Amino acid sequence: DVKVTQSSRYLVKRTGEKVFLECVQDMDHENMFWYRQDPGLGLRLIYFSYDVKMKEKGDIPEGYSVSREKKERFSLILESASTNQTSMYLCASSPSPSDYNQPQHFGDGTRLSIL
């Protein structure tokens, strides 16, 4: 079974702090994704990566950056946290950009509160 592990289930930070959310997958997947999920808005893609050191902006990248130094690890960074970034953050992975019939597998999610 694919295992996607997010570093924290719950996190509370203050406005202006730099926040790191970590995600690790153990299936040698090439694709990794960061989403946020808010009531009524569904899952929205922040950034994704299809290879080490590669990153692509999703639909809502503003205020975020990412890092993929190793294939198994994809980090989401909130450069200067703001209250409107309070949300559930979900990391996902899937095998390969060319194998689009394979589904994404999600981590447990991180509930981030910015005070």
Place this chain on the structure above:
Amino acid sequence: RKEVEQDPGPFNVPEGATVAFNCTYSNSASQSFFWYRQDCRKEPKLLMSVYSSGNEDGRFTAQLNRASQYISLLIRDSKLSDSATYLCVVGPYFNKFYFGSGTKLNVKP
């Protein structure tokens, strides 16, 4: 216009009922379709892929209608444990997949 749209519900049905959800998508070039299930405050989990000819997994049947650009999920003999939010997923568009906002199902005793 959203890439993927779902009726948010909730659908309130008695145990044993048959219930169906639809999900419409806007990009006719879409190649891959999935249904996920999400329990309250949990991550989405894959329920089933949707194949062109339709497919079944136990009490669950998924279908694709390319002409009208929608996918459907049919649940037969609903169980209390089927209560959840069901998300449809469509793509890829330049390696991205789009999730619907979900349809909430409540199965009542």
